[in-house]
Amino acid sequence: xxxxxxxxxxxxxxxxxxxxxxxxxxxxxxxxxxxxxxxxxxxxxxxxxxxxxxxxxxxxxxxxxxxxxxxxxxxxxxxxxxxxxxxxxxxxxxxxxxxxxxxxxxxxxxxxxxxxxxxxx
Numbered sequence: 001x002x003x004x005x006x007x008x009x010x011x012x013x014x015x016x017x018x019x020x021x022x023x024x025x026x027x028x029x030x031x032x033x034x035x036x037x038x039x040x041x042x043x044x045x046x047x048x049x050x051x052x053x054x055x056x057x058x059x060x061x062x063x064x065x066x067x068x069x070x071x072x073x074x075x076x077x078x079x080x081x082x083x084x085x086x087x088x089x090x091x092x093x094x095x096x097x098x099x100x101x102x103x104x105x106x107x108x109x110x111x112x113x114x115x116x117x118x119x120x121x
Contacts, residue, residue: 020052
């Protein structure tokens, strides 16, 4: 029985490092990693993380290279900018139209429609 308990918590060193990197560098939660990789509980991951940090301080472990974020294609980004500029132009035209309607209604009905600035206390 004791051997089964020990074997249940005996994980390869490569797996430990991979799981620690997922939690520390890729911002996965301990619960996610434990569930996905069949680790008995998050306390085990916490211990591995603490050991990894101690090894880092001693210089026994080198940091994993950071992955470059994926950059979008320049043409795709230019198209996105054009689309956003068109949407902005439409929104500005709509705002101008609504302001004109409010101005006309205020003049025609001689009633203030716009809310005046400042709050009353």
